[in-house]
Amino acid sequence: MVVGRATLKEQAAQYDKLLQETGCLFGLTELKRKKEDPGTYEAVWHMLLNAVNTGWAVGCKVSSSPIAVEGGDAVWCLHVPTGEVVCSSRGITAHPGLLSMLIRRMIDHEYEVDPGINPGDIFENNDSHFGGIHGPDFQTVVPIFYNGELVAWAAAVSHVMDAGFVMPGSIGFLNPDVFTDGISFAMEKVGEEDSYYPWYEKRIRTRTRIPEWVLGDARGRLAGCLTIRQKFLELVEKYGIDYIRDVLKEYVEDGRRFCLSRVRTQMIPGVMRKSNFKDLAMKGKRVILPHQNIDVLFNLPMRLEITGDGKVRFSLKGASGWVPFGENLTPEALRSAAMNAFSHMVGFEMFNWGIMASWELEEPPPGSWCNPYPQNYFAATGVGWAPAVMWLSSMYEVFGRLFYSRGYVEEVAAGAATTMTAEFSGFNQYGLYTAGLTLEQASNGGPARAIADGETSAWCIYTPNADFGNAEVTELYYPIVYLGRNIEPDSGGYGKYRGGLGHTAVWMVKNTPGIEYQCGCAGLRSKIVGNHGMFGAYPSWPDRGSYAIDTNVRELIEQKKPLVHERGDPEEPDLAKNIKARILETNAIAPFVTPEIMHEYDIILHPISGAQAIGDPLERDPELVRNDLNNGWTREWVARDIYGVVATYDADAKEWVVDLEATERQRQAIRERRRARGIPFRQWWKQEREKVQRREGMADAVKTMWATACDLSPDYGRDLKAFWKLPEDFSFQG
Amino acid sequence: MSEYDISEIEKLADGKLPWTRVQEIMRLPKDPDRFFKWLRILQSRVPWPDRILLPLTTALFIVQKEDGRRLVKCRCGYEFDDYRINWKLHALVYVRETEEQMREVYRGREMPDPTWVQVREYYCPGCATQLEVEAVPRGCPPDFEFLPDIDTFYAQWLGQPLAGQPYEFEDRTQQLIDQWAREDLGS
Numbered sequence: 031m032v033v034g035r036a037t038l039k040e041q042a043a044q045y046d047k048l049l050q051e052t053g054c055l056f057g058l059t060e061l062k063r064k065k066e067d068p069g070t071y072e073a074v075w076h077m078l079l080n081a082v083n084t085g086w087a088v089g090c091k092v093s094s095s096p097i098a099v100e101g102g103d104a105v106w107c108l109h110v111p112t113g114e115v116v117c118s119s120r121g122i123t124a125h126p127g128l129l130s131m132l133i134r135r136m137i138d139h140e141y142e143v144d145p146g147i148n149p150g151d152i153f154e155n156n157d158s159h160f161g162g163i164h165g166p167d168f169q170t171v172v173p174i175f176y177n178g179e180l181v182a183w184a185a186a187v188s189h190v191m192d193a194g195f196v197m198p199g200s201i202g203f204l205n206p207d208v209f210t211d212g213i214s215f216a217m218e219k220v221g222e223e224d225s226y227y228p229w230y231e232k233r234i235r236t237r238t239r240i241p242e243w244v245l246g247d248a249r250g251r252l253a254g255c256l257t258i259r260q261k262f263l264e265l266v267e268k269y270g271i272d273y274i275r276d277v278l279k280e281y282v283e284d285g286r287r288f289c290l291s292r293v294r295t296q297m298i299p300g301v302m303r304k305s306n307f308k309d310l311a312m313k314g315k316r317v318i319l320p321h322q323n324i325d326v327l328f329n330l331p332m333r334l335e336i337t338g339d340g341k342v343r344f345s346l347k348g349a350s351g352w353v354p355f356g357e358n359l360t361p362e363a364l365r366s367a368a369m370n371a372f373s374h375m376v377g378f379e380m381f382n383w384g385i386m387a388s389w390e391l392e393e394p395p396p397g398s399w400c401n402p403y404p405q406n407y408f409a410a411t412g413v414g415w416a417p418a419v420m421w422l423s424s425m426y427e428v429f430g431r432l433f434y435s436r437g438y439v440e441e442v443a444a445g446a447a448t449t450m451t452a453e454f455s456g457f458n459q460y461g462l463y464t465a466g467l468t469l470e471q472a473s474n475g476g477p478a479r480a481i482a483d484g485e486t487s488a489w490c491i492y493t494p495n496a497d498f499g500n501a502e503v504t505e506l507y508y509p510i511v512y513l514g515r516n517i518e519p520d521s522g523g524y525g526k527y528r529g530g531l532g533h534t535a536v537w538m539v540k541n542t543p544g545i546e547y548q549c550g551c552a553g554l555r556s557k558i559v560g561n562h563g564m565f566g567a568y569p570s571w572p573d574r575g576s577y578a579i580d581t582n583v584r585e586l587i588e589q590k591k592p593l594v595h596e597r598g599d600p601e602e603p604d605l606a607k608n609i610k611a612r613i614l615e616t617n618a619i620a621p622f623v624t625p626e627i628m629h630e631y632d633i634i635l636h637p638i639s640g641a642q643a644i645g646d647p648l649e650r651d652p653e654l655v656r657n658d659l660n661n662g663w664t665r666e667w668v669a670r671d672i673y674g675v676v677a678t679y680d681a682d683a684k685e686w687v688v689d690l691e692a693t694e695r696q697r698q699a700i701r702e703r704r705r706a707r708g709i710p711f712r713q714w715w716k717q718e719r720e721k722v723q724r725r726e727g728m729a730d731a732v733k734t735m736w737a738t739a740c741d742l743s744p745d746y747g748r749d750l751k752a753f754w755k756l757p758e759d760f761s762f763q764g
Numbered sequence: 765m766s767e768y769d770i771s772e773i774e775k776l777a778d779g780k781l782p783w784t785r786v787q788e789i790m791r792l793p794k795d796p797d798r799f800f801k802w803l804r805i806l807q808s809r810v811p812w813p814d815r816i817l818l819p820l821t822t823a824l825f826i827v828q829k830e831d832g833r834r835l836v837k838c839r840c841g842y843e844f845d846d847y848r849i850n851w852k853l854h855a856l857v858y859v860r861e862t863e864e865q866m867r868e869v870y871r872g873r874e875m876p877d878p879t880w881v882q883v884r885e886y887y888c889p890g891c892a893t894q895l896e897v898e899a900v901p902r903g904c905p906p907d908f909e910f911l912p913d914i915d916t917f918y919a920q921w922l923g924q925p926l927a928g929q930p931y932e933f934e935d936r937t938q939q940l941i942d943q944w945a946r947e948d949l950g951s
Binding site: 671716 | 799
């Protein structure tokens with residue numbers, strides 16, 4: 031198959047060469063079509079956007095699993111023949127870059143020759159070794175031909191509810207290695223003439239637990255791609271193939287130029303650093319293999335350099351080692367995920383490959399969690415997102431700081447907090463086996479801004495399509511009843527402006543002979559706090575789950591006594607106050623799978639985090655604190671001890687009243703306490719370096735993290751030891 | 765290109781613009797003169813005359829002294845050191861690393877494990893403002909969040925080179941640590 035006179039492979043090589051020579055994608059030093067007729071250029075762009083968004087709407091409707099149908103957690107894209115994505119639908123926009131790399135990989139592997147690329151073909155991949163992020167994210171790619179010539183690709187990703195992992199579901203943090211990472215489609219041709227091969231269905235039926243949903247989603251992806259193909263070819267007929275071929279490339283180069291210009295006009299050259307960490311505490315819990323009986327801490331460092339000529343470079347030097355869990359990630363997947371966060375913060379006019387081409391990611395340390403294959407080709411990626419999204423949180427913060435310095439305060443966003451998922455598996459109220467994810471985690475609180483609190487339950491770091499779905503619809507899918515879905519007070523950190531608040535879902539198991547609840551990790555922190563805080567704010571707190579098994583809830587309902595609808599006080603939780611149970615856990619370190627099958631009237635409390643706050647909490651407007659008190663979004667002790675706001679509840683007026691004079695005295699007293707307890711950094715450094723050298727008070731996971739980080743990035747290790755003046759041969763593991 | 769009256773930018777920064785107007789400003793192309801208006805606003809709000817070159821946080825600025833030295837200064841007037849040295853090395857620090865210390869901020873199920881993470885609070889020695897909070901495991905050096913290349917920024921990006929000898933773009937934090945090690949540890 032040839033395009034013009036060159037094969038796709040030759041054409042891709044030519045484009046790479048032109049990029050090197052001209053600095054412009056496809057060698058487009060000029061955007062001729064745009065210059066000649068900007069109106070048509072803009073109009074066609076919107077028609078293409080309409081095509082991919084129609085693909086999204088059709089694809090989600092045809093799909094089966096709630097994550098696509100109810101949550102819209104999928105994406106459809108259009109690509110040029112050499113793979114670069116031109117435009118993307120709404121949905122999970124971390125994936126278009128990976129779809130581009132998948133197409134390029136097919137080209138590099140000479141798929142034009144074998145197995146051939148023909149009209150009506152369907153290709154699929156979900157294998158991280160070939161461009162996937164993790165098993166449940168199925169990628170479908172369909173070539174678009176016009177008069178016998180490949181002129182574009184339509185592509186899609188949707189997250190299926192069961193990927194055939196060793197454990198049910200799609201959040202495979204427990205997977206010890208690739209052999210437990212579920213069903214694999216490794217860049218395969220899975221159909222032709224717009225139909226899946228018969229073996230495709232057979233493989234899904236034998237290797238996933240809920241094949242009807244997985245197959246329904248496959249049909250959804252294909253339906254969306256075919257919709258895009260049809261609409262795209264209508265545009266080709268209308269505007270001519272030469273015009274369309276030209277503008278597809280111009281849109282991509284235009285996207286690159288836009289990002290570059292934003293950097294020069296809104297950023298500042300220099301170097302930014304942000305540390306970041308993530309825990310995975312599994313010691314003593316249910317795991318798959320004995321060597322997983324360990325606690326892990328990830329080092330997720332970010333270094334951002336913006337050079338004088340506006341180039342943006344990210345580095346993960348110091349990233350810790352790969353882990354025997356499904357929380358490793360490939361550099362390709364990280365790049366694609368970063369496209370999402372980068373576009374959120376730096377902005378975009380045309381969301382496409384041009385964004386990816388406007389910055390560089392230094393190859394992460396080989397053998398690290400974000401580049402595992404050089405050391406362990408069989409590392410599991412079951413939920414590779416988990417550490418990635420937390421690293422991406424730093425991207426919000428570092429760009430937020432740059433916007434602040436430059437004066438664009440309206441663009442500042444602090445970082446995210448955490449992503450804790452809930453999955454159920456077992457027989458549902460219809461007598462059918464089900465395994466799947468609720469959408470709770472797709473609606474965190476949003477990061478604080480420099481000028482306002484973050485929005486509550488309206489943001490998600492891994493998708494701009496934040497939507498936790500309707501409780502009533504979720505109840506149709508799983509054998510649970512919502513006893514509560516309430517905003518969680520103080521879940522957005524403590525600052526002048528707090529992060530948006532998260533919420534807590536309270537479920538009662540109902541109408542099932544038994545289900546399992548997996549409190550999963552798609553980027554949570556449970557041993558450590560949720561983030562840093564920014565400009566003096568306190569971080570949001572860790573994720574902890576709660577559950578009760580074999581309860582007295584049925585009797586309580588019959589007696590019309592109080593149940594549990596929220597978490598309540600952190601030291602005297604409502605669950606323990608109101609419910610009696612054989613197993614009652616109010617402070618479970620996440621992630622975990624419940625120790626026993628859950629039955630009717632058992633209870634689960636599943637919190638979803640808020641986000642990061644900004645600024646010294648003593649600078650929070652007392653009126654905002656009063657408002658939060660009135661809404662039940664903060665607690666009296668937090669108002670008094672952290673915000674320094676003295677308020678009393680007026681029972682008659684049913685509202686809180688702030689004593690401004692007492693507040694000023696309280697704030698002054700807190701400042702005095704800071705002066706009294708703070709010590710000069712130099713003094714602390716001298717004391718602390720000795721503790722570091724003795725490895726005092728450091729959990730094993732901390733020591734292992736530093737040891738692997740120093741081994742995998744020797745210069746990072748050298749700098750770290752130089753800071754504490756540790757001997758060159760010092761080892762954190764002793 | 766957009767352009768805003770300085771009073772509107774001031775209201776924006778103070779969180780006093782209606783949200784619909786903020787959204788409008790977010791949607792429109794950015795105003796190229798924002799930085800200089802931002803500096804004017806900030807300069808008018810500090811009680812000292814040193815020229816602000818760049819705000820780092822809501823409380824800290826890189827300023828240029830009359831003698832040309834560039835250093836980090838708090839809005840209260842407290843002066844840290846050369847901006848190429850992480851200012852945290854001249855701050856007061858308080859580290860929460862026990863359950864008792866953590867409990868003042870994080871109670872019960874909200875408390876992190878102190879053997880996994882320290883909560884480091886950095887205060888201004890002048891006004892006790894909490895400037896940054898880090899949550900890191902023991903062994904993590906303090907984040908040097910931002911080392912700007914100020915001369916390149918002013919000369920090449922803003923087209924207004926700063927007077928005097930350009931500062932070398934270099935992280936000098938380790939040099940101070942080396943000095944402390946010589947003085948305090950004899951190494």
